[in-house]
Amino acid sequence: MFLKKTMNDVEVKGKRVFVRVDFNVPMENGEITDDTRIRAAIPTIQQLVNSGAKVILASHLGRPKGEVKEELRLTAVGHHLSKLIGQPVIKLDESIGEEVETTVGNIKEGDIVLLENVRFHKGEEKNDEELSKSFAKLADIYVNDAFGAAHRAHASTEGIAKYIPAVSGLLMEKELNVLGKALSNPERPFTAIIGGAKVKDKIGVIENLLDKVDHLIIGGGLSFTFTKAQGYSIGKSLLEEDKIELAQGFIEKAKEKGVQLHMPIDTVVANEFSKDAETKVVSIEDIPEDWMGLDIGPKTAERYAEIIKQSKLIIWNGPMGVFEMDKFANGTKTVAQAMAETEGYTIIGGGDSAAAVEKFEVADQMNHISTGGGASLELMEGKQLPGIIALNDK
Ligand SMILES: Nc1ncnc2c1ncn2[C@@H]1O[C@H](COP(=O)(O)OP(=O)(O)OP(=O)(O)O)[C@@H](O)[C@H]1O
Numbered sequence: 001m002f003l004k005k006t007m008n009d010v011e012v013k014g015k016r017v018f019v020r021v022d023f024n025v026p027m028e029n030g031e032i033t034d035d036t037r038i039r040a041a042i043p044t045i046q047q048l049v050n051s052g053a054k055v056i057l058a059s060h061l062g063r064p065k066g067e068v069k070e071e072l073r074l075t076a077v078g079h080h081l082s083k084l085i086g087q088p089v090i091k092l093d094e095s096i097g098e099e100v101e102t103t104v105g106n107i108k109e110g111d112i113v114l115l116e117n118v119r120f121h122k123g124e125e126k127n128d129e130e131l132s133k134s135f136a137k138l139a140d141i142y143v144n145d146a147f148g149a150a151h152r153a154h155a156s157t158e159g160i161a162k163y164i165p166a167v168s169g170l171l172m173e174k175e176l177n178v179l180g181k182a183l184s185n186p187e188r189p190f191t192a193i194i195g196g197a198k199v200k201d202k203i204g205v206i207e208n209l210l211d212k213v214d215h216l217i218i219g220g221g222l223s224f225t226f227t228k229a230q231g232y233s234i235g236k237s238l239l240e241e242d243k244i245e246l247a248q249g250f251i252e253k254a255k256e257k258g259v260q261l262h263m264p265i266d267t268v269v270a271n272e273f274s275k276d277a278e279t280k281v282v283s284i285e286d287i288p289e290d291w292m293g294l295d296i297g298p299k300t301a302e303r304y305a306e307i308i309k310q311s312k313l314i315i316w317n318g319p320m321g322v323f324e325m326d327k328f329a330n331g332t333k334t335v336a337q338a339m340a341e342t343e344g345y346t347i348i349g350g351g352d353s354a355a356a357v358e359k360f361e362v363a364d365q366m367n368h369i370s371t372g373g374g375a376s377l378e379l380m381e382g383k384q385l386p387g388i389i390a391l392n393d394k
């Protein structure tokens, strides 16, 4: 149950509505390479337009650190949004100030304005009071639909909510309902798959999930610290020496809590970190001294696929290997396909796992792909997100 007011709880007709979206999309040479986040914001924007709101969109793009960076302007995003939504988008070159105030004062019901990158102002990331007030001055209502940035307490994600009525958008509500329900009232068996590069980034997540899941599956670069903790040699595989004890602690804790912790039983090793490396499959206890594990092995992948298919709810965060290189993509691909085939409810926790299900062409078979990387990780860690706390209670 979502306990914050949503845009369905307020009258927006004729009102100027400041909508914080997360249009922080990947770009190459001025072109948007993945528009998922823009498409995900369309239902909110469309509903506001249809309801006769005057829509003022704000977002960050990249990390310009309080300076104007030409390549981080939102101009291309504005063009793309206009194409997707089928109506003009008035793109401004500033996000505050007199000119912006005049423009938003003159727009009509159903019009869409897109402000410039809010991180061109130093006050954004500092959650500066003056900047928050300048944003608030532009509108009658604040809608936060930027789930991907909800873990940031910034002027346009948190500060502004102190000055005008503040509610969630439809994407924000959906993300929180799906992830929130999974974490508070999961269908069982509940399985979490944790991969990616480093243990250090996933400590909080593993800790929190050990209290909730039936199966915890470990893969990716971080699995080698667990392998080492089990007493095996790992050659030149990724190791976080200072996290070995922690991994041992997780193995113990899983036993105490009756969580089935699954770690790799075999691995694809390579003689160097390269797409052209020499490779072989070895049992986890046989990793040669000069080689590095860059993917889970086929037996491990099959085992993980079985567990996924027997689960009612599965959350996946982080790839099983260096899936960007074909020779080390099999583990991540097998997991992605099992996620597509399972009858359980599948949630992708954003970031690289979202890129992986796209790459293996199973994205449309997932039940939910989160638009937040850091934000969904923090939710999985059991943290409260400042962008959500700031909204008005129901
Ligand atoms: N065995 C391995 N050795 C080295 N690198 C690995 C290994 N397995 C996976 N990786 C790399 O880890 C990277 C992904 O890790 P990272 O922790 O950044 O991703 P993530 O958990 O999906 O997080 P984010 O949401 O930030 O993208 C990939 O680029 C992948 O190549």
Ligand SMILES: O=C(O)[C@H](O)COP(=O)(O)O
Pocket (backbone or CB within 6 Å): 022, 024, 062, 063, 148, 149, 152, 372, 373, 374, 375
């Ligand atoms: O891409 C993201 O995870 C969000 O847009 C937040 O971006 P940030 O990590 O630069 O704050």
